[in-house]
Amino acid sequence: MNKVIKITVFLLLAAGITAAIIYRDHFDAAALEAWVKDAGSAGPVLFMLIYVVGTVFFLPGSVLTLAGGALFGPVLGTFYNLTAATVGAMVSFIAARYLAHDWVEKKTGGRMKQLKQGVEAEGWRFVAFVRLVPLFPFNLLNYALGLTRIKFSHYSIATYVCMLPGAIAYTYLGYASREAIAGGEGLVQKIMLALALLAIVGFLPSLIGRLRRGPMMDVAILKQKIDNNEDILVLDVRTADDFTGEQGHIAEAKNIAVEDLLTSLDELADYTEKTIAIVCRTDRRSAKASQILTRNGFADVHIIKGGMTLWNENNFPITQ
Secondary structure (H helix, E strand, O other): OHHHHHHHHHHHHHHHHHHHHHOHHHOOHHHHHHHHHHOHHHHHHHHHHHHHHHHHOOOOHHHHHHHHHHHHHHHHHHHHHHHHHHHHHHHHHHHHHHOOHHHHHHHHOOHHHHHHHHHHHHOHHHHHHHHHOOOOOHHHHHHHHOOOOOOHHHHHHHHHHHOHHHHHHHHHHHHHHHHHHHOOOOHHHHHHHHHHHHHHHHHHHHHHHHHHEOOOEOHHHHHHHHHOOOOEEEEEOOOHHHHOOOOOEOOOOEEOOHHHOHHHHHHHHHHOOOEEEEEOOOOHHHHHHHHHHHHOOOOEEEEEOOHHHHHHHOOOOOEO
């Protein structure tokens, strides 16, 4: 009987998500606001219920969050939006853990391995990171994290706390948009504050990426780690021609040009939580590669100071 119930619930869930994705462009925020206003004192409860269902069924969360700001203002709107989004994320998490394992694995593909490694290495801190830095679409991430070993309580608390900056920014934007339409007082100040909040949220991925980036590593230290057979990936981000050119390359290095790095992240999935040493001719392209990796969840990234230029000046062995 339990198996029948699970299959039934899964089929209903799959059908709802499919329908929501197909018809998401027809989602009417104006109709939502009308329903909530017509509900009177029950409006906030109705809104949060719609938000929870929308989160589970992949409705556009940004539209719901903007509507919450327009309906309830910046303070209550943030509370309702954040609470409903978290509850929806919790429901999706439970559904994935107990009902939709195979479906989520298929949808996330190779990135599922990256999530599992991140959670195993960092626990709730990794959940906090992926909430602040959008590596995955929000709705899909809720399901994907359900397949990891993270505790439900840790997942829920980290989700609530770390979605707060985005909830504040988008809720206030919804509130400011309503005020603009209504011609409220202090309109310019409200719009400027909304833009400032969005700018802060937009800067978070870069800030967190810098915090997760390790210090620069000297070529002598890299040489020592290689000689000691430490589990470190030497990533050479020069072009293929430079990799085999005059400067040569470190024998243990993997070559992915920085221009191709973003589309080749799956090749580095085994090193999400391990040490990556980035090598180039000097440091400029290495810095760009480091930024790409840290923004995509790689936790221990180091730029090799001076790159192949200093490696050769120290007469360390190369391959051509």
